[in-house]
Amino acid sequence: xxxxxxxxxxxxxxxxxxxxxxxxxxxxxxxxxxxxxxxxxxxxxxxxxxxxxxxxxxxxxxxxxxxxxxxxxxxxxxxxxxxxxxxxxxxxxxxxxxxxxxxxxxxxxxxxxxxxxxxxxxxxxxxxxxxxxxxxxxxxxxxxxxxxxxxxxxxxxxxxxxxxxxxxxxxxxxxxxxxxxxxxxxxxxxxxxxxxxxxxxxxxxxxxxxxxxxxxxxxxxxxxxxxxxxxxxxxxxxxxxxxxxxxxxxxxxxxxxxxxxxxxxxxxxxxxxxxxxxxxxxxxxxxxxxxxxxxxxxxxxxxxxxxxxxxxxxxxxxxxxxxxxxxxxxxxxxxxxxxxxxxxxxxxxxxxxxxxxxxxxxxxxxxxxxxxxxxxxxxxxxxxxxxxxxxxxxxxxxxxxxxxxxxxxxxxxxxxxxxxxxxxxxxxxxxxxxxxxxxxxxxxxxxxxxxxxxxxxxxxxxxxxxxxxxxxxxxxxxxxxxxxxxxxxxxxxxxxxxxxxxxxxxxx
Amino acid sequence: xxxxxxxxxxxxxxxxxxxxxxxxxxxxxxxxxxxxxxxxxxxxxxxxxxxxxxxxxxxxxxxxxxxxxxxxxxxxxxxxxxxxxxxxxxxxxxxxxxxxxxxxxxxxxxxxxxxxxxxxxxxxxxxxxxxxxxxxxxxxxxxxxxxxxxxxxxxxxxxxxxxxxxxxxxxxxxxxxxxxxxxxxxxxxxxxxxxxxxxxxxxxxxxxxxxxxxxxxxxxxxxxxxxxxxxxxxxxxxxxxxxxxxxxxxxxxxxxxxxxxxxxxxxxxxxxxxxxxxxxxxxxxxxxxxxxxxx
Numbered sequence: 001x002x003x004x005x006x007x008x009x010x011x012x013x014x015x016x017x018x019x020x021x022x023x024x025x026x027x028x029x030x031x032x033x034x035x036x037x038x039x040x041x042x043x044x045x046x047x048x049x050x051x052x053x054x055x056x057x058x059x060x061x062x063x064x065x066x067x068x069x070x071x072x073x074x075x076x077x078x079x080x081x082x083x084x085x086x087x088x089x090x091x092x093x094x095x096x097x098x099x100x101x102x103x104x105x106x107x108x109x110x111x112x113x114x115x116x117x118x119x120x121x122x123x124x125x126x127x128x129x130x131x132x133x134x135x136x137x138x139x140x141x142x143x144x145x146x147x148x149x150x151x152x153x154x155x156x157x158x159x160x161x162x163x164x165x166x167x168x169x170x171x172x173x174x175x176x177x178x179x180x181x182x183x184x185x186x187x188x189x190x191x192x193x194x195x196x197x198x199x200x201x202x203x204x205x206x207x208x209x210x211x212x213x214x215x216x217x218x219x220x221x222x223x224x225x226x227x228x229x230x231x232x233x234x235x236x237x238x239x240x241x242x243x244x245x246x247x248x249x250x251x252x253x254x255x256x257x258x259x260x261x262x263x264x265x266x267x268x269x270x271x272x273x274x275x276x277x278x279x280x281x282x283x284x285x286x287x288x289x290x291x292x293x294x295x296x297x298x299x300x301x302x303x304x305x306x307x308x309x310x311x312x313x314x315x316x317x318x319x320x321x322x323x324x325x326x327x328x329x330x331x332x333x334x335x336x337x338x339x340x341x342x343x344x345x346x347x348x349x350x351x352x353x354x355x356x357x358x359x360x361x362x363x364x365x366x367x368x369x370x371x372x373x374x375x376x377x378x379x380x381x382x383x384x385x386x387x388x389x390x391x392x393x394x395x396x397x398x399x400x401x402x403x404x405x406x407x408x409x410x411x412x413x414x415x416x417x418x419x420x421x422x423x424x425x426x427x428x429x430x431x432x433x434x435x436x437x438x439x440x441x442x443x444x445x446x447x448x449x450x451x452x453x454x455x456x457x458x459x460x461x462x463x464x465x466x467x468x469x470x471x472x473x474x475x476x477x478x479x480x481x482x483x484x485x486x487x488x489x490x491x492x493x494x495x496x497x498x499x500x501x502x503x504x505x506x507x508x
Numbered sequence: 509x510x511x512x513x514x515x516x517x518x519x520x521x522x523x524x525x526x527x528x529x530x531x532x533x534x535x536x537x538x539x540x541x542x543x544x545x546x547x548x549x550x551x552x553x554x555x556x557x558x559x560x561x562x563x564x565x566x567x568x569x570x571x572x573x574x575x576x577x578x579x580x581x582x583x584x585x586x587x588x589x590x591x592x593x594x595x596x597x598x599x600x601x602x603x604x605x606x607x608x609x610x611x612x613x614x615x616x617x618x619x620x621x622x623x624x625x626x627x628x629x630x631x632x633x634x635x636x637x638x639x640x641x642x643x644x645x646x647x648x649x650x651x652x653x654x655x656x657x658x659x660x661x662x663x664x665x666x667x668x669x670x671x672x673x674x675x676x677x678x679x680x681x682x683x684x685x686x687x688x689x690x691x692x693x694x695x696x697x698x699x700x701x702x703x704x705x706x707x708x709x710x711x712x713x714x715x716x717x718x719x720x721x722x723x724x725x726x727x728x729x730x731x732x733x734x735x736x737x738x739x740x741x742x743x744x745x746x747x748x749x750x751x752x753x754x755x756x757x758x759x760x761x762x763x764x765x766x767x768x769x770x771x772x773x774x775x776x777x778x779x780x781x782x783x784x785x786x787x788x789x790x791x792x793x794x795x796x797x798x799x800x801x802x803x
Contacts, residue, residue, distance in 0.1 A: 019620070152647075168645070171645050384623075430685050439737045439742025481707070
């Protein structure tokens, strides 16, 4: 089915979001996002700026206007995941659809209203529940890392069984894919994803029916769709199988209760009908159809919530003072704008060759949860790489040429003399200086005398940092042999994108 | 024949046996070191190995050869952070011509492996030469006793343990701790584990590693050397085009000759003194046969 096609395309684009041998990826791997009208709208509202690539979202809107929610049924990769698991759960008899499902499908419209209204008030929460963002993030931080560990274990097994040639081939292949397997909150994200998928055992395509704000948006847009479900009254035996097995609770039977805003044109109903009574003929004239509307009460409530939500997200001290650990990727816009544009999709985290970008937790306040943060203890920012700037779908990380990127300061390195081996223990070590990528290096030497506990004095070369040259890449912290808490570490102060977080005034 | 003739013949034969071979050998003896200068990195590498007697002297038919270049840094060849790709390719080709069963090219890099392999040009060059380019695989690490003076045991990649012959191909660079990073420092790419702890006694470590790996041949790439901000540089002004390759079996001697390119006397390098004390080689260049040529 086309779903398999689009899902494969999605996975393919996801998989190639890494260093493939060229400095510039060339393909726009984040293309799927640009077709997403929900993200287009939300980002536009929140940041008050239109990111040109999102014009493509117009294509989706046009398609849905005419054909209905075919995108949900035929294109959306998360929809494909849910449909697949619903199918599995049905076969395994975990999911037993009720003859007449009474649960209200209006919840996703409430989510949609909240997302859109809060965006107007500059709060950008679309990334949490937008299907593309959700799927990419879950893949990048949970699913693929988990699979990578499984694959690595398998390779280890093969080597253990002395099947060396096969083990080597698989291992080298995996290395080439540059899969990032270390993520904070990886377990949590995986749990959430597994939970959402597991909901399909309760109700079929749970997400698509009750949660998805994009589905809700497309449902609202699909009023004039050309193809209408029609039951041939003469053939219909009123068995109700179509309604029971309708993936998205669009109620094909009775015909006049069919909700075109819910129909994703999967045509399960037509396939399952024992008398082939269901067709989708083209009808230009819009009929009077049962539509799902948020009740006025709910609409007012969610709008109000959306309007007042933003200020509550800004109680956090992150709005007053930048956290020292909030080291943003190079090219990140100033924080206020960044938070309005970042959809927390995790593309940058996937693409980062050193697995350095990690989902934030508290560093940027509640608005910043799952936005990208550089964690040098896990990975450093590779000097000649600008991949994160190339894959960001919304421009929250501005695309940088490599020459620009090597001059972009994202933080400052500091030395803790109480832990640094030459200072504290009087022994040689220059690993930080060795690895500093700038030329001239941002780490230089002084001779230091250390009084040791036995009364003797040791004289060693000890590092000192030239802050003007330091770009905050974090390789020093990453390679420092004091592994539990590196003696040289990077903090956000001095990052060039922020006036508030500035360290030194310019000399002249 | 009568007794006089016999005695004359025996005396002449004895004389010949005593002087002759030395006379013949002196004419055709291979030098201990070859230092070749020239425009093309591959050509000077071939000339250097040829001057030592040809690759057949070091690689036998059916050998599994592993070539250990410096691929440690995500830099282009013009930055002189990694071994020159032309030098690596020439060695791969020569090894295969000498009858090697397969030639593996590998290094445990410092920066991200794939980026280093590609940007340094070594992955392409080695593959074109017919070599097998492999990333260092953590699954293949094995803790082995090193029998070093300081390092008792360390994690080493089994690819080096399983090879019949190891060829060490470092690049000559400055380094803040051991002053120069040449052949012995290159062994840090053949091991795993917490390599960043070795800097606490770096000179002793690299001597211990040199004693353990025992390469059949050491080829020092000094085509473009790094004279500032080592060991990875970053600006073309950090490099110097010396267009030289130094080859030899005695790595201590190779490094001693290499030090001369930086105007440093071999005695000034602690690790060379330690290596000579351990009996790993000689750095007194006056006592060695060195062939220097420009092609």
